[in-house]
Amino acid sequence: MKRAIGLAAIAAMTVSAALAETVAPTNVTLADGVIEASLTGQPGDPVEGRKVFANRKQGNCLACHVNSDLSEEIFHGEVGPPIDGVADRWSAGELRAIVTNSKMVFEGTIMPAFYIDSGYERPLEDFAGKSILSAQQVEDVVAYLMTLKEE
Amino acid sequence: MNLKLWISLAVGSLSTAAIAQDSNELVIDGETLVTETAAPAHLEDFDTIYSGWRFRSRETQALETDDFDNPAFVFVDQGLDLWEEVDGSAGKACASCHEDVEDFAGLRTQLPRVQDGELVAMEDLVNGCRTERMGAEPWKWSGGNMTAMTALIGLQSRGMPVGVKIDGEAAPFWEKGKELYYTRVGQLDMACSNCHENNYGVMIRADHLSQGQINGFPTYRLKNAKLNSIHARFKGCMKNIRAEPFKEGGDEFKALELYLASRGQGLSVETPSVRN
Numbered sequence: 001m002k003r004a005i006g007l008a009a010i011a012a013m014t015v016s017a018a019l020a021e022t023v024a025p026t027n028v029t030l031a032d033g034v035i036e037a038s039l040t041g042q043p044g045d046p047v048e049g050r051k052v053f054a055n056r057k058q059g060n061c062l063a064c065h066v067n068s069d070l071s072e073e074i075f076h077g078e079v080g081p082p083i084d085g086v087a088d089r090w091s092a093g094e095l096r097a098i099v100t101n102s103k104m105v106f107e108g109t110i111m112p113a114f115y116i117d118s119g120y121e122r123p124l125e126d127f128a129g130k131s132i133l134s135a136q137q138v139e140d141v142v143a144y145l146m147t148l149k150e151e
Numbered sequence: 152m153n154l155k156l157w158i159s160l161a162v163g164s165l166s167t168a169a170i171a172q173d174s175n176e177l178v179i180d181g182e183t184l185v186t187e188t189a190a191p192a193h194l195e196d197f198d199t200i201y202s203g204w205r206f207r208s209r210e211t212q213a214l215e216t217d218d219f220d221n222p223a224f225v226f227v228d229q230g231l232d233l234w235e236e237v238d239g240s241a242g243k244a245c246a247s248c249h250e251d252v253e254d255f256a257g258l259r260t261q262l263p264r265v266q267d268g269e270l271v272a273m274e275d276l277v278n279g280c281r282t283e284r285m286g287a288e289p290w291k292w293s294g295g296n297m298t299a300m301t302a303l304i305g306l307q308s309r310g311m312p313v314g315v316k317i318d319g320e321a322a323p324f325w326e327k328g329k330e331l332y333y334t335r336v337g338q339l340d341m342a343c344s345n346c347h348e349n350n351y352g353v354m355i356r357a358d359h360l361s362q363g364q365i366n367g368f369p370t371y372r373l374k375n376a377k378l379n380s381i382h383a384r385f386k387g388c389m390k391n392i393r394a395e396p397f398k399e400g401g402d403e404f405k406a407l408e409l410y411l412a413s414r415g416q417g418l419s420v421e422t423p424s425v426r427n
Contacts, residue, residue, distance in 0.1 A: 064355065075354070
């Protein structure tokens with residue numbers, strides 16, 4: 001009983017420590033197309049990231065990118081380049097920057113910025129002041145992208 | 152290893168589905184419609200414009216080629232009933248004053264247009280007669296009665312080339328519509344142009360992106376099995392990018408409608424078209 005409480009307390013502490021380290025969208029520093037540090041201070045989970053990539057209400061990255069690793073999904077969009085082998089082309093810091101705010105990396109791109117919570121016009125009320133993905137989801141996606149190697 | 156090979160083959164076949172508009176011809180009742188023509192001079196970024204019909208699947212395309220197969224005609228028939236139906240305090244029907252709905256041939260090609268300094272769409276004209284001449288309630292902009300009537304009236308222009316006026320009094324409205332077309336909105340921060348100008352012809356998940364032309368409206372969509380107004384479609388596209396839509400029948404959507412119509416100058420009116 002005592003021990004269980006102790007564990008719960010430790011778990012609570014870790015969670016709050018993680019929260020404290022989460023960088024808010026407006027505080028992200030994106031320099032030369034790179035964000036070096038994790039947005040949460042924690043490593044991402046590639047298994048979750050794979051889900052976020054496909055989920056239409058989350059990343060919906062599949063709307064625009066063909067991805068061989070998700071061949072169980074029927075429809076892959078073609079608006080952006082195929083994502084296969086993306087970890088051979090970009091570092092984790094670069095991928096974090098691309099997902100966080102693609103517009104700072106590819107000028108005028110159609111790709112949405114997934115971790116900004118202002119700077120867009122006329123959002124539907126439910127989405128106003130929010131980013132498309134949470135910091136943890138961005139980290140999960142980045143961790144997943146890092147598994148996509150061909151070489 | 153084997154599994155990996157299988158996967159890349161599967162995806163390979165997916166991506167070969169990447170075809171732009173097809174080369175099919177739209178023939179309805181022996182008449183060939185213009186689904187492809189030179190872009191109007193004001194469009195700087197492309198040479199050729201295409202009807203949305205050219206981006207749909209064979210099966211969806213086929214539904215539009217025969218009025219007996221075209222599910223929109225159920226609603227056109229409802230429009231014919233409404234045409235005869237007395238409504239409002241003046242005790243009149245459309246047919247009381249307008250001899251024949253065929254007299255509206257050509258009207259669809261010119262709308263929206265400026266009248267007494269205001270930009271008016273077909274829905275405004277219909278509701279103008281209802282409220283001012285019939286003493287009846289206006290119909291909802293995208294409601295069933297309205298789309299049935301705009302389909303019936305639009306059908307009278309089927310096969311005629313879109314030819315809206317964009318200069319003179321129309322110019323400021325057109326400019327406003329153009330600005331809206333290129334303005335990014337919503338949490339996804341996209342403009343109409345991002346999808347319908349820069350990326351038409353490619354797949355966006357399960358959808359084959361067209362140029363977003365409005366020559367076929369109101370359009371019957373397999374997705375919701377009814378007629379959809381132009382403004383309802385605009386609203387849908389805005390919601391998809393998580394943007395607060397403008398009001399149906401409001402100034403912004405009417406200006407956008409004029410601008411989009413002008414991007415389709417020369418395409419045949421296809422009303423009522425079929426889309427997915």
